[in-house]
Ligand SMILES: Nc1ncnc2c1ncn2[C@@H]1O[C@H](COP(=O)(O)OP(=O)(O)O)[C@@H](O)[C@H]1O
């Protein structure tokens with residue numbers, strides 16, 4: 243399977259701090275792929291490099307096997323087919339749900355300024371189609387009754403889904419979700435897991451996800467990369483990642499691996515690992 247996104251040796255520094263350090267990653271088309279790692283590991287900064295928010299000092303990023311992304315503007319990258327949501331919800335709180343989606347579609351509308359001002363037939367037709375599509379997206383994310391509700395009045399989980407609907411309005415091939423389940427309760431998380439799977443299965447979108455909840459990550463991911471101090475320290479399928487000593491150490495600190503092995507030995511079972519669902523998750527940063 244070909245890679246829809248390939249990052250090679252990406253490095254991003256802030257002054258003396260190397261936030262992303264020689265990151266390479268290839269995301270096959272049609273998968274749900276997770277980037278995990280302790281707070282401050284560089285996950286969000288890496289996403290920001292992929293979406294053109296930051297220009298990495300080193301490395302290349304290639305989309306769809308033919309577009310170089312590094313050096314392009316965020317709006318150009320959006321138009322190529324990459325959309326994202328943010329770790330902290332970024333909706334327009336005083337716009338309605340439908341209006342928030344219409345804003346997201348903006349990069350795909352073609353009407354000229356002339357057409358918008360003089361309300362030409364083409365511009366009106368495009369507006370009507372945009373509204374139809376926005377309603378369809380609202381329906382897809384399960385908010386069909388909430389089109390006229392101000393974003394700030396939606397429940398938290400619904401705001402997260404609205405944000406995804408807005409991202410979908412740009413018709414992405416690849417969707418980047420930065421901690422979409424932060425602050426959700428277990429039931430909301432289950433709903434979100436099913437929803438993310440539908441994005442892939444019904445819309446054929448490849449999903450790249452940053453997520454802290456290990457239970458969620460292990461349930462949903464086809465592949466995982468683990469970052470620590472800006473670097474990729476492990477990569478693989480969920481079952482292998484859970485058992486990786488470097489990963490356990492990154493999350494729980496030095497000595498954790500020995501402790502885990504000691505507990506496993508005492509239990510007489512090798513399959514009790516802290517990397518399973520009850521492992522402590524790091525708190526969500528601001
Ligand atoms: N704009 C910035 N300026 C300076 N330092 C930053 C900036 N953004 C992130 N950092 C630092 O880079 C490191 C990685 O941060 P981040 O990518 O947000 O980590 P994560 O998303 O994995 O928690 C942290 O040490 C953070 O403080």
Ligand SMILES: [Mg+2]
Nearest residue numbers: 285286287329
């Ligand atoms: Mg982050």
